[in-house]
Amino acid sequence: MTDLPTSDQEAELADALREAAAFRLTGRATINDIARIAKVSKKTVSRVINESPLVKPRTRHLVKAIIAELGFTPDPQARALALRRSFLVGLVYDNPSPQYVVNMQRGILDGLEDTDFQLVLRPVNRSDANYWDRLRTFIQQHKPFGLILPPSVSEDEELVAMLRENDVDYVRIASVELDTPARMIRTHDAEGAAQAARHLCALGHTDIAHIQGPETFRSAHERRSGFVRGLTESGRTLAPDLVAEAGYTFESGLLAMERLIYAKRRPTAVFAGNDEMATGAYLAVRKAGLRIPEDISIVGFDDTPIAGRLWPALTTVRLPIREMGRAAAQLLLAQAAGNEPAEITSFSPEIVVRESTAQVPRGN
Amino acid sequence: MTDLPTSDQEAELADALREAAAFRLTGRATINDIARIAKVSKKTVSRVINESPLVKPRTRHLVKAIIAELGFTPDPQARALALRRSFLVGLVYDNPSPQYVVNMQRGILDGLEDTDFQLVLRPVNRSDANYWDRLRTFIQQHKPFGLILPPSVSEDEELVAMLRENDVDYVRIASVELDTPARMIRTHDAEGAAQAARHLCALGHTDIAHIQGPETFRSAHERRSGFVRGLTESGRTLAPDLVAEAGYTFESGLLAMERLIYAKRRPTAVFAGNDEMATGAYLAVRKAGLRIPEDISIVGFDDTPIAGRLWPALTTVRLPIREMGRAAAQLLLAQAAGNEPAEITSFSPEIVVRESTAQVPRGN
DNA sequence: TGACCTTCTGATACCGGTGTCATTATCATT
DNA sequence: AATGATAATGACACCGGTATCAGAAGGTCA
Numbered sequence: 001m002t003d004l005p006t007s008d009q010e011a012e013l014a015d016a017l018r019e020a021a022a023f024r025l026t027g028r029a030t031i032n033d034i035a036r037i038a039k040v041s042k043k044t045v046s047r048v049i050n051e052s053p054l055v056k057p058r059t060r061h062l063v064k065a066i067i068a069e070l071g072f073t074p075d076p077q078a079r080a081l082a083l084r085r086s087f088l089v090g091l092v093y094d095n096p097s098p099q100y101v102v103n104m105q106r107g108i109l110d111g112l113e114d115t116d117f118q119l120v121l122r123p124v125n126r127s128d129a130n131y132w133d134r135l136r137t138f139i140q141q142h143k144p145f146g147l148i149l150p151p152s153v154s155e156d157e158e159l160v161a162m163l164r165e166n167d168v169d170y171v172r173i174a175s176v177e178l179d180t181p182a183r184m185i186r187t188h189d190a191e192g193a194a195q196a197a198r199h200l201c202a203l204g205h206t207d208i209a210h211i212q213g214p215e216t217f218r219s220a221h222e223r224r225s226g227f228v229r230g231l232t233e234s235g236r237t238l239a240p241d242l243v244a245e246a247g248y249t250f251e252s253g254l255l256a257m258e259r260l261i262y263a264k265r266r267p268t269a270v271f272a273g274n275d276e277m278a279t280g281a282y283l284a285v286r287k288a289g290l291r292i293p294e295d296i297s298i299v300g301f302d303d304t305p306i307a308g309r310l311w312p313a314l315t316t317v318r319l320p321i322r323e324m325g326r327a328a329a330q331l332l333l334a335q336a337a338g339n340e341p342a343e344i345t346s347f348s349p350e351i352v353v354r355e356s357t358a359q360v361p362r363g364n
Numbered sequence: 365m366t367d368l369p370t371s372d373q374e375a376e377l378a379d380a381l382r383e384a385a386a387f388r389l390t391g392r393a394t395i396n397d398i399a400r401i402a403k404v405s406k407k408t409v410s411r412v413i414n415e416s417p418l419v420k421p422r423t424r425h426l427v428k429a430i431i432a433e434l435g436f437t438p439d440p441q442a443r444a445l446a447l448r449r450s451f452l453v454g455l456v457y458d459n460p461s462p463q464y465v466v467n468m469q470r471g472i473l474d475g476l477e478d479t480d481f482q483l484v485l486r487p488v489n490r491s492d493a494n495y496w497d498r499l500r501t502f503i504q505q506h507k508p509f510g511l512i513l514p515p516s517v518s519e520d521e522e523l524v525a526m527l528r529e530n531d532v533d534y535v536r537i538a539s540v541e542l543d544t545p546a547r548m549i550r551t552h553d554a555e556g557a558a559q560a561a562r563h564l565c566a567l568g569h570t571d572i573a574h575i576q577g578p579e580t581f582r583s584a585h586e587r588r589s590g591f592v593r594g595l596t597e598s599g600r601t602l603a604p605d606l607v608a609e610a611g612y613t614f615e616s617g618l619l620a621m622e623r624l625i626y627a628k629r630r631p632t633a634v635f636a637g638n639d640e641m642a643t644g645a646y647l648a649v650r651k652a653g654l655r656i657p658e659d660i661s662i663v664g665f666d667d668t669p670i671a672g673r674l675w676p677a678l679t680t681v682r683l684p685i686r687e688m689g690r691a692a693a694q695l696l697l698a699q700a701a702g703n704e705p706a707e708i709t710s711f712s713p714e715i716v717v718r719e720s721t722a723q724v725p726r727g728n
Numbered sequence: 729t730g731a732c733c734t735t736c737t738g739a740t741a742c743c744g745g746t747g748t749c750a751t752t753a754t755c756a757t758t
Numbered sequence: 759a760a761t762g763a764t765a766a767t768g769a770c771a772c773c774g775g776t777a778t779c780a781g782a783a784g785g786t787c788a
Contacts, residue, residue: 042745056766075445082773286675407776410777443774
């Protein structure tokens with residue numbers, strides 16, 4: 001009965017809206033203003049904002065109408081204070097590839113669009129002894145809602161333990177299964193690397209080298225072991241002297257490639273652990289007066305924007321980094337809403353064949 | 365007399381520190397805890413935190429000692445609520461060059477390091493009609509401490525007016541003088557472009573083209589007019605049919621270069637308005653089967669990381685983007701502290717000659 | 729010594745929300 | 759119509775800081 005529209009109720013609503021309209025230009029409305037105009041307590045308004053089921057539909061409609069009329073949005077600072085938790089989402093990274101990070105940022109921003117959450121950047125230096133302390137200080141001060149941890153930060157179990165202690169949500173992005181489906185985005189790097197191996201083998205290469213990422217990155221291991229698996233499937237092996245370790249950076253890729261070029265047996269194809277190192281490899285090949293792909297084929301990993309800008313365009317293993325960022329943000333929001341996905345969100349990389357790979361040169 | 369150290373005072377301090385130490389592991393301290401232990405009111409503690417001169421030295425030392433002992437830091441959310449102003453610094457950008465933005469981010473993060481301020485990212489789309497509304501909503505909700513406005517957002521006077529109305533500090537980064545020294549970082553793009561012109565003229569080029577940035581960017585104008593000035597000084601002119609407008613993006617640079625290559629009179633040198641477009645130009649030149657720099661010399665602008673990763677390495681006009689970001693952050697902090705610089709902070713670009721430019725080809 | 733002026737300090741309200749818990753409507757039952 | 763159970767609401771304290779303003783402490787001067 002009570003919830004049927006009655007002229008009585010409509011009059012009440014009209015009255016309130018009139019009052020709201022009059023209030024409108026006074027400045028920004030607060031929960032108190034809404035409560036006063038709706039003639040309810042601020043707690044009831046708070047309930048409406050938070051979608052509590054404990055509000056009579058009639059009341060809810062009235063309050064919502066006034067909120068809409070005044071364009072009211074709750075103050076994030078006040079909420080943060082009361083909830084002991086802010087609306088910041090931190091992206092913590094120690095990633096040597098800037099391209100990777102930008103793309104991830106974009107994805108996270110996509111996922112956070114039209115929410116109250118703000119993305120804040122927390123670059124760290126894992127090799128710095130007090131990186132840990134600084135991050136803990138940040139967390140305890142700013143009480144971020146959650147953190148997004150791309151590789152390799154995602155692999156730091158101590159860090160994660162600290163987050164749990166401090167009751168901060170997080171999402172880990174990694175190439176191995178490290179956590180529950182609610183807290184994890186998985187990439188199948190090994191599979192992508194195996195595809196790269198198959199591609200090079202299909203082109204007839206046998207002297208195949210690998211520029212490996214740093215030992216401290218799980219992804220570097222995954223990519224290498226997947227690559228080895230792919231080679232094995234095709235009856236090839238990865239010769240130990242054709243593996244050069246580098247640091248996922250351009251410069252280290254350049255140096256690693258130089259070592260390979262001047263090795264006893266020069267490879268005809270190289271798989272670099274990421275695009276950044278592949279770009280360095282390009283330069284080393286050019287400096288040596290060799291041609292890509294005629295003399296040496298190169299394959300990268302990630303498919304960051306630079307891959308398509310190089311010449312010849314880089315054949316690489318595409319990881320949908322931006323989409324991963326978006327998924328990570330959404331996963332964080334889902335945690336907030338209490339929704340636990342049943343399965344790990346995972347992304348499978350796929351090789352993108354461009355122009356940096358070709359048949360093995362004759363005479364080899 | 366009162367301020368001389370007395371055994372009495374030392375005893376008081378020791379007592380308080382003992383109590384503080386005992387408190388230590390109870391959790392995170394608040395201003396109330398400090399006040400209780402120091403036996404002063406919270407307002408006095410607040411005064412000490414805010415460096416108010418109205419506190420007796422003796423009291424100040426006592427309170428500071430306890431703060432240090434407990435590692436207390438004021439809660440940013442509570443402060444934000446009381447001050448009606450948060451500790452967020454927003455980077456608002458609508459910049460087609462991701463490299464530019466990353467570098468700027470880094471600089472800002474450098475400048476904000478070890479402060480309470482957090483960098484939040486606000487990418488916008490200036491051509492989107494409601495970009496303005498979204499930004500206003502952000503500002504009114506999150507009450508950022510200040511915003512950093514790189515080109516081209518910095519040129520939007522309406523936006524700036526809105527910021528003033530809402531009492532938000534800001535720093536504008538632009539190639540023209542748009543504001544007071546306290547709110548402005550200036551780059552002398554025209555001078556950099558003139559250097560590019562002189563460089564190309566010195567190499568003997570006469571058929572010189574320009575890939576211009578979008579009309580909506582002041583920097584595009586500055587760079588073009590500076591370039592024209594440089595050419596004029598050397599007795600050359602910029603032929604209208606050798607100007608191609610593009611959008612500061614890789615793809616648009618590619619298309620613009622293609623137009624130039626297939627123009628009636630093919631240029632022997634091209635000055636691109638930024639590195640992103642220069643990268644596109646590289647690809648167009650390669651696709652046409654031409655060589656850099658033997659057939660065509662290319663100069664970029666910005667010196668983003670990609671410049672050194674291209675082959676041949678790109679000759680470009682270096683803008684210290686990261687340093688500019690740091691300076692912008694520091695300027696914002698200076699505004700907070702009430703320090704007004706007397707002169708505009710400005711940065712002069714400088715040409716970096718690499719391998720993409722050479723003597724004009726024989727026969728031209 | 730008392731009047732008066734500074735310099736310090738603290739009680740209290742406030743910023744704009746949320747949590748707790750008691751109280752009031754509302755409804756189904758008997 | 760009275761009863762009890764459940765749904766809906768509000769009073770009040772609280773989150774951790776800052777602002778206001780009155781009052782206390784200390785110093786100067788006649």
